[in-house]
Amino acid sequence: MLVIDRLNSHYGRAHILHDLSLEVPQGAVAVLLGRNGAGKSTVMKSVIGLVRPTSGSVRFDGQEIAGAEPHRIARLGLGYVPEERRIFSTLTVLENLDIGRQKPREGLPPWTEERLFALFPNLGELRHRPGGRMSGGEQQMLTIARTLMGNPRLVLLDEPSEGLSPLIVEQMAAAILELGRAGVTIFLAEQNLHFAMRVADRAAVIETGRIVWSGTTQALRGDSDIAARYLAA
Numbered sequence: 001m002l003v004i005d006r007l008n009s010h011y012g013r014a015h016i017l018h019d020l021s022l023e024v025p026q027g028a029v030a031v032l033l034g035r036n037g038a039g040k041s042t043v044m045k046s047v048i049g050l051v052r053p054t055s056g057s058v059r060f061d062g063q064e065i066a067g068a069e070p071h072r073i074a075r076l077g078l079g080y081v082p083e084e085r086r087i088f089s090t091l092t093v094l095e096n097l098d099i100g101r102q103k104p105r106e107g108l109p110p111w112t113e114e115r116l117f118a119l120f121p122n123l124g125e126l127r128h129r130p131g132g133r134m135s136g137g138e139q140q141m142l143t144i145a146r147t148l149m150g151n152p153r154l155v156l157l158d159e160p161s162e163g164l165s166p167l168i169v170e171q172m173a174a175a176i177l178e179l180g181r182a183g184v185t186i187f188l189a190e191q192n193l194h195f196a197m198r199v200a201d202r203a204a205v206i207e208t209g210r211i212v213w214s215g216t217t218q219a220l221r222g223d224s225d226i227a228a229r230y231l232a233a
Contacts, residue, residue, distance in 0.1 A: 007056035040189035079152030089132030100149035137168030157188035
């Protein structure tokens, strides 16, 4: 579903991603793990087009997208949930969802408001509330729900558990697992190892813009050296 090959990205003269390569198979829930500043968000932004790679390839569902405009990438069926959430604070939950609406994708059941409210019951109870009057956790749910209204085949989640209460983190984990069962391919960036190990079946570890380990989460669970070297605070 997603193939990144020898990707290099810069912020100005700062070289952030160094010949980075990884794959996300169709139907997988894959996680990119690393400390703050390791380059996780830059990978996500390079895939969705918010950062233009200086070299390398990004193929989504067989189509080259490196350097394409973000709105064109989104129309292909690639959804992006930024760390900053970026909801429309003066619009209601329903209005936020309507803005994200795209046509259904072949082979996937379309997302509707009621289907999303079944996934995120909190939002169903707040459907007429402006986004700016919601908690951080509720806003995170709304951002994911708005992205799903685009009927994406692949969803990028940048730090979905960041800054959330333990209860909301558990609800978020349950929602991601349900999305995986619904056939949505998911690629998330995380530094919360416990959360990542609960929801993902594949993992890659990034350090200073380079992939230093990749494999199944089961293999990572049994490799205490990797966790100690690259993921410990």
